[in-house]
Amino acid sequence: MTGSVLVLGAGMVGVSVALHLRMRGREVVLLDRQAPGEGASFGNGGLIQREAVFPHPFPRKLSEILRIAGNRSVDAVYHPRALPGLVLPLLRYWWHSSPERYAQAVAGHAALIASCLDEHLALAQGTPAMALLRPIGWMRLYASDQSLAAALAEAERARREHGVNFAALDSQALAAAEPHLQVARAGAIHWTDPLSVSDPQALTLAYAAQFEAAGGQILRGDATTLARHGAGWRASTPHGPVEAAQVVIALGAAAATVTRRLGYAPPLFGKRGYHRHYRLRGNAVLNRPILDTQSGFLLAPMRAGVRLTTGAEFATNEAPPTPVQLARAEPLAQRLLPLDGRVEEAPWMGVRPCTPDMLPIIGPLPRQPGAWCAFGHAHQGLTLGPSTGRLLAEMMEGATPFLPPAPYRPERFA
Incomplete structure (x- = not known):
C-alpha cells in the first residue's frame, strides 16, 4: 500500500485532488456513492470566479438581518x-465576519482565488474540457445609480488590491450587451476574468476521464465505512474492501459525518x-x-x-x-x-x-496520521477544485506548496 491514496468524494474537489496525485505518480482510488460530479458540482452557476476575492460575510446591518429574518x-x-x-x-x-476577522478571511480566500484560472487551464489545456470553458465573464446588474456606484467602489478595491478586472456598463451599454433583457437597469459590472462553464458536471467528468486515462481508478462505495486498517485505511465497496496507505476526505457537506468518528468535528x-x-x-x-x-x-x-x-x-x-x-x-x-x-x-x-470563517479546510486531519482534509469550499468548490488539488498534493508529497497553506489548516477547528 506504500504511496497509495484513497480519495473519498468525486465532486470537483475530490476529482481534482485525485488527478493531481495521479499526475505525481501515486496509486489513487476515487470512491463515491455516485458518479463524478453528481453532488454539489452538478448544480451551480457554472463560474470559475476569479473575481470572488471577497467571501460572503454574515450580514452586519440590522436592516439586512431583519430582511432575511422575515x-x-x-x-x-x-x-x-x-x-x-x-x-x-x-x-x-x-x-468571524467582524471587520478585523473578515480581513483575515479575505486574505486567505483571495490567495486561493488568484490561482483558479491558471489551475483550471493547466488541467483543461489540450483536452475536451477546454470546449466547456467560455472566456465571457459574467455580469451583476443594478437597479439604481446609488447601488451601482457603491458596487463600483468595491470593484475598484478588488482591482487595486487583488488584480481583478472588470468593465462598468451604463444602462445603454447593458442593453446593447444583453439585447433581450425586458426590464431596464441602471447599469452593470461586467467581471471579465471569470470563465463560464457550459456544463459543470461535464467539466468534472472531463477531469475524471483524465484521471482514469492516467491510470486512476474510480469505484462506487460508501465513504462512511472508512476505518483504520493497520497503518492505513479501508473502505467498503459492493465488490469488496479497498485499502490504501493514506486517505483524503473530500466529501463536501457530508465530510463531518466521516471526520466526527475520527475525533474531528469542524463546525461545518x-x-x-x-x-x-x-x-x-x-x-x-x-x-x-x-x-x-x-x-x-x-x-x-x-x-x-x-x-x-x-x-x-x-x-x-x-x-x-x-x-x-x-x-x-x-x-x-x-x-x-x-x-x-x-x-x-x-x-x-x-x-x-x-465554514464559519469562510475558508476551506485543507491539510492533515488532526491526530490521524495518513488522513487529509479537502472540504468546506462553500460557494466556490467548482472554482477552487484544481487549486485545492494542487495544494494538497504538494503537501502530501512533502514539497513546498505553491502558496502558504496555514489559513486553511484543519487544526484551527480542532
Whole structure:
C-alpha cells in the first residue's frame, strides 16, 4: 500500500485532488456513492470566479438581518425547525465576519482565488474540457445609480488590491450587451476574468476521464465505512474492501459525518441551493451569466438551457426539498428575460459546505496520521477544485506548496 491514496468524494474537489496525485505518480482510488460530479458540482452557476476575492460575510446591518429574518426573500430562506442546530455555527459565522476577522478571511480566500484560472487551464489545456470553458465573464446588474456606484467602489478595491478586472456598463451599454433583457437597469459590472462553464458536471467528468486515462481508478462505495486498517485505511465497496496507505476526505457537506468518528468535528454547516433550466422564446439569447441584485438570483446560459439558480436555504439534513426560492424567483426571471417554459419539471437541489470563517479546510486531519482534509469550499468548490488539488498534493508529497497553506489548516477547528 506504500504511496497509495484513497480519495473519498468525486465532486470537483475530490476529482481534482485525485488527478493531481495521479499526475505525481501515486496509486489513487476515487470512491463515491455516485458518479463524478453528481453532488454539489452538478448544480451551480457554472463560474470559475476569479473575481470572488471577497467571501460572503454574515450580514452586519440590522436592516439586512431583519430582511432575511422575515423569510420571504429569494436569496436566503430558512426552515424554523433547523434554527436550533444552526445557532452555534451561525454565531461563529457572525463572529468571524467582524471587520478585523473578515480581513483575515479575505486574505486567505483571495490567495486561493488568484490561482483558479491558471489551475483550471493547466488541467483543461489540450483536452475536451477546454470546449466547456467560455472566456465571457459574467455580469451583476443594478437597479439604481446609488447601488451601482457603491458596487463600483468595491470593484475598484478588488482591482487595486487583488488584480481583478472588470468593465462598468451604463444602462445603454447593458442593453446593447444583453439585447433581450425586458426590464431596464441602471447599469452593470461586467467581471471579465471569470470563465463560464457550459456544463459543470461535464467539466468534472472531463477531469475524471483524465484521471482514469492516467491510470486512476474510480469505484462506487460508501465513504462512511472508512476505518483504520493497520497503518492505513479501508473502505467498503459492493465488490469488496479497498485499502490504501493514506486517505483524503473530500466529501463536501457530508465530510463531518466521516471526520466526527475520527475525533474531528469542524463546525461545518450546509447551505442548500436549487436550480432549474428554461427555454427562451423565439430567437432570444442570453450572452453571458447575469445576476440581478434587486431580485437575488443568477441566470446562466448552459447546454441544457438557461439555468436559474437560487441563493441559500438553511434546513436540516433530513428535510425534503422545498424549492420555495425557485417559486419566488421564476416570475421575476420571466419579467427579466423571455423565458418560454421549463426544460425539466423537477428542480435540482444540492448542499454547499460552509465554514464559519469562510475558508476551506485543507491539510492533515488532526491526530490521524495518513488522513487529509479537502472540504468546506462553500460557494466556490467548482472554482477552487484544481487549486485545492494542487495544494494538497504538494503537501502530501512533502514539497513546498505553491502558496502558504496555514489559513486553511484543519487544526484551527480542532
